[in-house]
Amino acid sequence: MGKSSYKRLTGSQNLRQRLVLATLSATPVLIEDIRTDDTWPGLRRHEVSFLRLLEKICDDCAVEINETGTKLKFKPGIVMGGRNLVHDCGLTRSIGYFLEPLIVLGLFAKKPISIKLKGITNDSKDPSVDTFRSTTFPMLKRFGVPSEGLELKIENRGSPPLGGGEVLLAIPVVQSLTAVKWTDEGMVKRIRGVTFSTRVSSQFENTMVFAARGIFNSFLPDVHIFTDHRAGVHAGNSPGYGISLVAETTSGCCLSADTAISYAHEEATAGLEDEKKELMPPDEVGVQIASVLLGEIEQGGVVDSTHQGLLFLLCALCPQDVSKVRVGRLSPYGIETLRHIKDFLGVQFVITADPTTGTVMLKCVGCGLKNLSRKVS
Template identity: 80%
Template sequence: MVKTSYMRLKGSQQLRQRLLLSTLSATPVLIEDIRADDTWPGLRPHEVSLLRLLEKISDDCVVEINETGTKLKYKPGVLIGGRHLVHDCGLSRSIGYFLEPLIVLGLFGKKPLLIRLKGITNDSKDPCVDTFRSTTLPMLKRFGVPSEGLELKIESRGSPPQGGGEVVLAVPIIQNSLSSVTWVDEGMVKRIRGVTFSTRVSSQFENTMIHAARGIFNRLLPDVHISTDHKAGLQAGKSPGYGISLVAETTSGCFISADTAVSYARGEDTDALEDEERKELMPPGDIGEQIASILLGEIEQGGVVDSTHQGLLFLLCALCPQDVSKVRVGKLSPCAIETLRHIRDFLGVKFVIKPDPATETVILKCVGCGLKNLSRKIS
């Protein structure tokens, strides 16, 4: 029997990214000291849920966790994909936490992926499902992902702490490999689109958010359209909440997004709060103004994607054929820098990073690792 050699890693940081890259590169990993010194050591519920999700979409994948949850052995299997899959994401992180790895892994499966995810659709920690639909999926098309069969349907919304939302994600497989890109022209903003949502609160909250956001944008450009998505009954999930997702579309076809959601804190977040404080939520007018300002800040950075999408952009470039990909981003986020390190460790792809002082942006170039979809059926 061949002995498996594991890549040894420590700590809990960037666990999702490590598991994603381990699966793509077929590198078994052994991660030790996962929150070993914390009051509650070991893996968190959402991390265990992600491992269960990886088991669902792949065949022959092996997961071993020790009793305290501080040590994880993960040996990736063959990505299968498949239809009619259902996964409960739990309540400790939103569906957005699971969508990013799923979208990438789905491309390299044996069959197209169609999965129903249940849990929290909008919260303030992870990108919300609206942002994935308006920004992340169009970004994949740049890399040659077919638009047919690539969609995200929001069937019901769920806010923390109780969730109750459901989305259906469809990801097609790529026939061979992704296409390399030269994507350095961020263009000028030509229009702003967005959607507000509210669950188990007055729909008037949405109008207030829209009015506040438009108050800022209309000074700058006329083409601003923000729609409302008020859910009632079963489609509104189990907890009250409201929020907004905005996207700026540029003349060169870039999508820059920002989003936020407001809800009562989850169980573990409320320990430090007194009951009085817990009832105070940010008013919808302030939310609208705040998120409009955040979006303007993202646009000002001058990249082809916003800071939350930098890591995914680099990963897609690294997975491209052995050809040069070149992209422009604003200031590198800490998460994106970690992603670059992990891409180097797992895929052996190094980026050339060159600041562009004139625009205060950064241009990154790399030669892709040429990952092919080997598990697809050959007709």
């Protein structure tokens, strides 16, 4: 075998996505200048943890990081999958940061994946584990991912800064995805949601539910928000509370918005003693997230802005057939995803703005990725 030629990239942005696309397209990458100008240069803890996770689920995967962490050499291996895996996601980012890339890779693994992920289940940066259950999974089913074997079970909740959460994730394998024509977002017919609280009074949840319902009941009657109060070992190690909402439409689309309120990490609040003690009251949290969800609905499109990147990636991985989707205003993450897809998979989207609705239509022919390790039944 000849020497691998590495695709050269710079900077730390969208590291997860680059590594996922490198793995799926079997392209070795060399990433340089990772935060060289920062006070703390190099890879962050959660990025190193993600690399360790890739090593767990892949065979023959080689990772080299220089001493300062500003240069990364990654040679992808074969995604093997496996059962009863365990990974500690750390405390700098939540489990949601690891779920999206893990699900995409798991679909093309040799064996189905079942893994226990430990860490923070809900924070304000990444999509919560509830959002993956209520919004991401129904979206995967449109691309031909079977419901059997696709599962996310929340054993323990964990809020920042000390986490303590645990979730069990199971991902089935597919031979290939199915191209979609998904352009009708429909009308919102009901709102569903879940609030959670860990190591605080369950009254916080009732307040959030009441505040969110106060906004939605002006528009539609079918609003149901469940509560999930945790205590003892199931409540993790830190106090926190939050809410995840989903708008379901007549055409089967799910649009979501979520947040979590908790004390920040020590380093994030260094020297800001007053900031540390002030948390947003639960009634304001309910109103804020209800308003964010209404904003997502107003934008139009078959997915919310958080899911744009995943939607484009799934379209690009489809067989060599045309996929057509409608989204609201393109998010910065969605735009970066389109660039990386073109870079790694050679798939280019035709983008057309629809001025009457303010939405954007995207069309592409998939790269035809097949799971070669899965036998055709």
